[in-house]
Amino acid sequence: MSDTPPETITGSTDPMTETREARMGGVDNRFNSRLREAFGSSPFILTKFDQFMNWCRGSSMFMLQFGIACCSLEMMHTYAVKHDLDRFGSGVPRASPRQADTIIIPGTIVSKFAPRMKRVYDQMAEPKFVVNMGSCAISGGPFQEGYNVIKGAEEVIPVDIHVPGCPPRPEALVYGVVKLQERIAEGESSPVTVKPYELEQFNDLEQDELVNKLASQINEDDLVMRYNWADSP
Amino acid sequence: MSLERPRPDQSYVTDDGVDYDAIEELLGEHVLGRETHINAEGFVIRPDEVQEVLFALRDQAGFDHLSVVTAQEYGDRYESIYHLKKYDDPTQELSVVVPTSKDNPVSQTAEPVYRTADWHEREAYDLVGIEYEGHPDPRRILLPETWQGHPLSLDYDQDRPQIVTLTEHANPIADDHYESESDTMFLNIGPHHPATHGVLHLKAVLDGEQVVDVDPDIGYLHRCEEQMAQQGTYRHQIMPYPDRWDYAPGGLMNEWGYARAAEDLADIEVPEYAQVIRTLGAELCRICSHMLALGTFCLDIYGDFTAIFMYAMRDREKVQSLLEDLTGSRMMFNYLRLGGVAWDLPEPREEFFEKTRDFLDDLPEATQEYHDLITSNEIFQIRTIDTGVLEPEVAKQYGATGPVARASGIDYDLRRDDPYGYYPELDWDVATDDGCDNYARLLVRMQEVEQSAKIIEQCIDVLESWPEEDREIQSNVPRTLRPEADTEIYRAVEAAKGELGIYIRADGTDKPARFKIRSPCFSNLHTLPEMSEGEYIADLIASLGSLDIILGEVDR
Numbered sequence: 064m065s066d067t068p069p070e071t072i073t074g075s076t077d078p079m080t081e082t083r084e085a086r087m088g089g090v091d092n093r094f095n096s097r098l099r100e101a102f103g104s105s106p107f108i109l110t111k112f113d114q115f116m117n118w119c120r121g122s123s124m125f126m127l128q129f130g131i132a133c134c135s136l137e138m139m140h141t142y143a144v145k146h147d148l149d150r151f152g153s154g155v156p157r158a159s160p161r162q163a164d165t166i167i168i169p170g171t172i173v174s175k176f177a178p179r180m181k182r183v184y185d186q187m188a189e190p191k192f193v194v195n196m197g198s199c200a201i202s203g204g205p206f207q208e209g210y211n212v213i214k215g216a217e218e219v220i221p222v223d224i225h226v227p228g229c230p231p232r233p234e235a236l237v238y239g240v241v242k243l244q245e246r247i248a249e250g251e252s253s254p255v256t257v258k259p260y261e262l263e264q265f266n267d268l269e270q271d272e273l274v275n276k277l278a279s280q281i282n283e284d285d286l287v288m289r290y291n292w293a294d295s296p
Numbered sequence: 297m298s299l300e301r302p303r304p305d306q307s308y309v310t311d312d313g314v315d316y317d318a319i320e321e322l323l324g325e326h327v328l329g330r331e332t333h334i335n336a337e338g339f340v341i342r343p344d345e346v347q348e349v350l351f352a353l354r355d356q357a358g359f360d361h362l363s364v365v366t367a368q369e370y371g372d373r374y375e376s377i378y379h380l381k382k383y384d385d386p387t388q389e390l391s392v393v394v395p396t397s398k399d400n401p402v403s404q405t406a407e408p409v410y411r412t413a414d415w416h417e418r419e420a421y422d423l424v425g426i427e428y429e430g431h432p433d434p435r436r437i438l439l440p441e442t443w444q445g446h447p448l449s450l451d452y453d454q455d456r457p458q459i460v461t462l463t464e465h466a467n468p469i470a471d472d473h474y475e476s477e478s479d480t481m482f483l484n485i486g487p488h489h490p491a492t493h494g495v496l497h498l499k500a501v502l503d504g505e506q507v508v509d510v511d512p513d514i515g516y517l518h519r520c521e522e523q524m525a526q527q528g529t530y531r532h533q534i535m536p537y538p539d540r541w542d543y544a545p546g547g548l549m550n551e552w553g554y555a556r557a558a559e560d561l562a563d564i565e566v567p568e569y570a571q572v573i574r575t576l577g578a579e580l581c582r583i584c585s586h587m588l589a590l591g592t593f594c595l596d597i598y599g600d601f602t603a604i605f606m607y608a609m610r611d612r613e614k615v616q617s618l619l620e621d622l623t624g625s626r627m628m629f630n631y632l633r634l635g636g637v638a639w640d641l642p643e644p645r646e647e648f649f650e651k652t653r654d655f656l657d658d659l660p661e662a663t664q665e666y667h668d669l670i671t672s673n674e675i676f677q678i679r680t681i682d683t684g685v686l687e688p689e690v691a692k693q694y695g696a697t698g699p700v701a702r703a704s705g706i707d708y709d710l711r712r713d714d715p716y717g718y719y720p721e722l723d724w725d726v727a728t729d730d731g732c733d734n735y736a737r738l739l740v741r742m743q744e745v746e747q748s749a750k751i752i753e754q755c756i757d758v759l760e761s762w763p764e765e766d767r768e769i770q771s772n773v774p775r776t777l778r779p780e781a782d783t784e785i786y787r788a789v790e791a792a793k794g795e796l797g798i799y800i801r802a803d804g805t806d807k808p809a810r811f812k813i814r815s816p817c818f819s820n821l822h823t824l825p826e827m828s829e830g831e832y833i834a835d836l837i838a839s840l841g842s843l844d845i846i847l848g849e850v851d852r
């Protein structure tokens with residue numbers, strides 16, 4: 064055997080041609096995105112900047128690595144092999160809320176955790192989006208009647224998409240996330256202002272030392288939540 | 297065979313278990329009365345003699361394992377029940393019942409006798425409202441410090457508004473519990489942090505890189521599981537909830553925990569065929585659960601998101617799809633019924649057997665892969681060997697069970713020691729290790745995966761040759777179960793994380809009057825300060841990962 068590679072390899076221009084052809088269209092049009100179609104014959108595209116930004120946003124989303132309860136296991140499976148959310152451009156979970164723009168709420172929210180979840184949400188940079196995963200995050204789910212359970216994430220933060228299920232299958236979550244991306248890309252889901260909280264309605268509480276102390280500490284930046292099972296939707 | 301073990305000879309023991317009369321003699325005039333619970337005798341004692349009685353039981357009668365403390369309120373009194381066992385032989389059980397009056401619900405703490413009582417009594421105070429005199433740290437544990445009332449007490453008004461502030465869950469009028477003038481640094485880990493496996497909050501005090509003090513703050517996933525169970529009827533309404541305690545998924549094992557307690561309470565037989573299916577399902581769940589432990593442990597230790605985590609997920613997917621074939625769901629099975637299982641194996645059976653066998657055939661290779669990637673990896677060894685050491689005596693004090701206890705050399709596995717299901721008929725071993733460190737805990741889990749595979753294989757063989765006309769999946773169970781009033785039972789099974797026990801008190805209706813869950817993770821997590829104080833902060837994270845806690849089960 065000689066050391067020189069056979070002529071068929073060195074002399075061939077096939078691979079290059081194929082790649083070029085694939086890029087220019089022709090046989091393989093895998094790479095023909097909308098953008099490329101628009102570029103097609105002329106080097107200019109005309110679009111509204113907003114539209115362009117929305118398209119960018121929807122095409123690359125960073126999820127917050129945020130696990131609460133059972134649903135987070137299915138969320139992990141959605142990120143991992145087999146379901147691989149990354150195929151849709153939104154599969155890189157970020158550990159810090161500062162780097163994330165979508166938060167999936169995968170689980171039951173209880174009184175002690177709700178304020179913390181709100182804080183995490185507040186720490187995310189605008190624009191931010193919320194996917195509710197599972198019945199717990201939607202309404203409290205199987206635990207709705209619990210003394211300690213918040214009846215859905217919407218009591219605390221605004222939500223863009225609900226994915227029902229207990230837990231939703233990974234396929235369902237993928238569908239939900241892709242739907243969200245679609246909505247964002249089409250400008251249908253936009254940053255929402257956080258709904259104001261029921262603030263210090265302390266009247267019906269016994270005015271003991273603790274309540275007075277808490278009432279005196281309230282200011283606008285500080286979250287005080289009031290859970291009232293009877294009045295909740 | 298490994299399933300038999302010589303019983304250590306002790307006094308206060310007769311051939312058929314604990315010699316309660318001798319114990320009554322030992323306790324002498326401390327005993328005010330005796331109750332008979334289905335699992336054991338209960339001795340009623342005065343609330344101010346708790347420690348004396350428990351010391352005697354621990355040191356002289358050998359009851360070294362406090363499984364759980366159940367607190368409950370009756371119409372006329374409060375009651376704390378200490379469920380005692382022996383690590384050497386968990387079939388030897390005994391309950392210590394401590395009634396306290398309504399207007400002064402104060403009872404002596406058991407913390408000096410069993411360290412684990414610390415958290416259990418805090419929980420009893422938090423949810424039921426019994427106070428424990430002499431308790432070193434009488435705070436709420438699950439609910440926020442500002443909570444008003446005790447939700448499992450009889451007169452709790454659920455419609456009463458509660459206030460929870462963001463700034464501090466601590467009681468704002470209580471003194472700060474750490475010194476302000478020192479060189480130490482206070483560090484919050486969690487409740488939203490990738491290494492806490494959910495919503496756990498660790499309040500750590502660091503001196504440089506060393507952990508001086510760590511205080512796990514739990515309750516961020518307290519979903520009122522006990523209340524939910526107390527509101528459900530025995531027959532069908534409770535069964536879905538156990539799936540959600542340990543969602544790793546330990547579903548079938550948890551369901552079995554409830555089923556075992558309720559079946560013994562209502563005297564229901566389970567057909568042998570159903571027991572085999574249960575055993576098969578439970579072991580599949582165990583593999584799945586240990587795979588998660590393995591994947592996330594490596595993720596914690598050297599951030600291996602790409603290989604090991606994904607491999608573990610891949611294997612979990614396989615198990616989950618098997619479980620889906622069997623039960624109809626990937627995670628929340630709701631498959632066990634009192635008196636059996638919901639339905640038979642999926643048709644065509646051969647396909648299911650073949651699929652399961654395929655999985656088992658691939659498993660040794662996968663395990664080898666994990667060993668190559670993990671246990672023989674030098675970085676991994678440096679990070680885990682001799683870190684997070686938990687001595688056996690300490691582990692017993694904290695009531696640690698499951699792989700955590702077995703990795704400290706405590707040979708304690710309810711599947712063998714307190715046999716249930718089809719386990720006694722099968723040939724398998726209990727995995728133990730004397731390492732006591734993080735590495736040992738991982739090794740034990742990996743060995744357990746192998747043992748589970750062995751069990752599944754035998755179950756498949758048994759099922760395959762089971763005569764067709766004999767496939768009875770459920771026994772006859774009355775439509776509505778109303779166990780007799782004032783029967784009480786505590787029963788445990790070996791879940792993936794350890795001893796999962798259920799205490800039920802019936803009051804003659806179709807719903808339990810008190811339903812208490814003994815969660816293995818709760819006690820295991822309690823050992824964390826013991827393992828990590830004085831160590832580096834990075835080892836704290838490793839230790840936490842090696843405990844393999846599931847917050848749904850810790851907080852319930």
Ligand code: SF4
Nearest residue numbers: 133170197198199229
């Ligand atoms: S919706 Fe179901 S699976 Fe999801 S967190 Fe709630 S109980 Fe768990």
